[in-house]
Amino acid sequence: MAHSFHISPHQRHLKWSQSLAPALTVPSGAEITFSLLDGGHNQIRPDNAPTALADFDFTLTDPAFGPVYVESAEPGDVLRVDFLDLEPGTYGWTALLPGFGLLADDADIVAATPALKIWDLTESGTLPNASGRKRLAVLKPGVAVPVRPFLGVCGVAPAQPGVELSTIPPYAASGGNMDCRDLSTVGATLYLPVNVAGALFSCGDGHAAQGDGEVCGTAIETPMTARVRLTVEKRAEREARGWRDGRKLDCPHYVTPKKGREEIEDEVEDDKGEYAALGIHEDIREASRMAVRGVMDWLEAEKGLTRVEAYMLCSVAGKLRMSEVVDMPNYAVSCALPLSVFLE
The missing domain is CATH 3.10.28.20 (Acetamidase/Formamidase-like domains)
Structure with a gap:
């Protein structure tokens, strides 16, 4: 099905909840394009870099865009999310923010916080790697990382009625801010438990690149245009494929693209x-x-x-x-x- 559905930047929320009104209703198998603000709600940009961290509002972080109601999705089903295209913005940023990150309490990190790096993601600001297939984002002269876009936030409404869950942490039963660079890159497929009718899928938090762990608390955060396909896998269909009793997923599952990570990123190129x-x-x-x-x-x-x-x-x-x-x-x-x- 050619994509004909769109979620705009103003269709966003900062809580996961069954009570959210759908921004869009689509049939199973539909392709949807999302125009996404970055994980910092576009508060940090090249034009305001000198003052952005001082003015940063943590309550606006990790917005999710949607939700999308997928027809025929019912509790016990699985929502399949295929990532078809991801286009980062012209810039990205990485920041050290107070109290955030794996080493946030280290004395030398505390002394250096806040700190900000603005990355130029335009063609003039990135370099081709040795194979010429992937762009490299430059940290400083002589040091650069592969540009490999993915979405940090992908999730559905929680099973608990009457609750509102923060979009900042991930959740086993519904996904959310998982920040896993393999599960939402182009060519990957994500499987999420369906907890409510329609699933109520949302996504966001575009990254141009991230390591496993996102240890300083931020990746290369960037606005993103994303195109995904949402397909309902009915419980009976899964049972026919060998899932015992059509077993509902206890946590998100994913399949990576056919090419392995190193082959995609050329991270171990030239030995x-x-x-x-x-x-x-x-x-x-x-x-x-x-x-x-x-x-x-x-x-x-x-x-x-x-x-x-x-x-x-x-x-x-x-x-x-x-x-x-x-x-x-x-x-x-x-x-x-x-x-x-x-x-x-």
């Missing part, structure tokens, strides 16, 4: 590999913090980045991984950075 630090601690969060600090220390000592640049680079290009979770009492979490971000 440059990765540099990683392994954090080991009885607390998963502390293990994660240890790993990120390790890579930041290396970036400062070996690559000459400032602490802020190192933190931002880990947030937009690093890979925070659960490397080992069974040998108690300690967990092992790695933070890896593709060496291809260094152009020289």
Whole structure:
């Protein structure tokens, strides 16, 4: 079905709720184009960069756009979301915001906060990589990351009647601000539980690039034009495919594009590999913090980045991984950075 439906920037909300009036009603299989403000509600732009952080209103963050009522969707069904096209804006931003991010309480990060990087995402501001297939967003001369758009927010109305849930955290039963760079890139498919009639799907929070973990609290945030297809998978259809009792999903599931992540991003091109630090601690969060600090220390000592640049680079290009979770009492979490971000 050719897309003929559109959600505009003013059709947005800051709570997930069954009581939201649909902005649009579509049949199953419809394609919808969304015109999205960024995750900061377009409060940070190149024209107001000097004052944007001082004036930033946290209550406006992570707006979701919609909701879209999908005909025939009923509780117990699954909503399939196919990501067809994602076009970032002409600029993006990464910021250190007070009290936000994995290392928000580190003394050196506190001293450097707030901080802002504006990225030029126009053709004149980005570079082709060695293969010429993907644009690279430049952090500073000699350091750049692949532009790989995705949506941080994708979700449906919650199962609980009479409640309003914040759009800032994710939720197992309905999705939301999941910030997973694999589940909503072009070519990926996301499966969400349907909790209410019509599902009431919304999306938002466009990113031009992000590492696993989004450790500083922001990615390359950007306005986005997104095109998705929404299809209802009925409980009986899923049961016929082998799902026991047509089992409802307990959490979001997704399928990545046929090409693997490294092939898409060229992150390990020319056999440059990765540099990683392994954090080991009885607390998963502390293990994660240890790993990120390790890579930041290396970036400062070996690559000459400032602490802020190192933190931002880990947030937009690093890979925070659960490397080992069974040998108690300690967990092992790695933070890896593709060496291809260094152009020289």
